Amino acid sequence: QITLKESGPTLVKPTQTLTLTCTFSGFSLTTSGVGVGWIRQPPGKALEWLALIYWDDDKRYSPSLKSRLTITKDTSKNQVVLTMTNMDPMDTATYYCAHRPVAGTAFDYWGQGTLVTVSS
């Protein structure tokens, strides 16, 4: 059974760097075709795709946030880490990580999400 869980700070100050960790089980990021993505959702608003990392370490980012985002993986720990620099109150959102299956074009398993508030 595939599960994912996000962890990280619930409150960050403006200009700080956010580091979120997605810890997963039930699949391996060494399996050809598999990916893990990050998606966020500001309170009461729509979903926004942020980044995706593939089994072969190929990485894709949202162009509007690319300068602020870094996605990495640690296959030995079954973790994917997302860092976002220069946080702003507009980045307040629930952040989700999700599993992209082999050759898939959607996210079939999602973490529960973690709410990150940006405030001084």
Added chain:
Amino acid sequence: DIQMTQSPSSVSASVGDRVTITCRASQGISSWLAWYQQKPGKAPKLLIYTASSLQSGVPSRFSGSGSGTDFTLTISSLQPEDFATYYCQQANSFPWTFGQGTKVEIK
């Protein structure tokens, strides 16, 4: 970026009604479209992928159709557990983008 526009933004319906939600892409995306259901405080749940393929475990009252730029999600007979917000998402090209959501409310 490919823009995804859903309509309507909200719909009021009764149990047993047929509900159709539309998603339009700003450019052709072949069949690289997914639909998700999201309930308050919960993560999205995948319903449909590649426009018309039903995700395992999803009730058959949900169906998807379309290709190119115009897509629909249909709920053939609305059930109480279907009241939620629905999102489309394109995966034709990066960045993957979502629609703004359609809220299905109780009439």
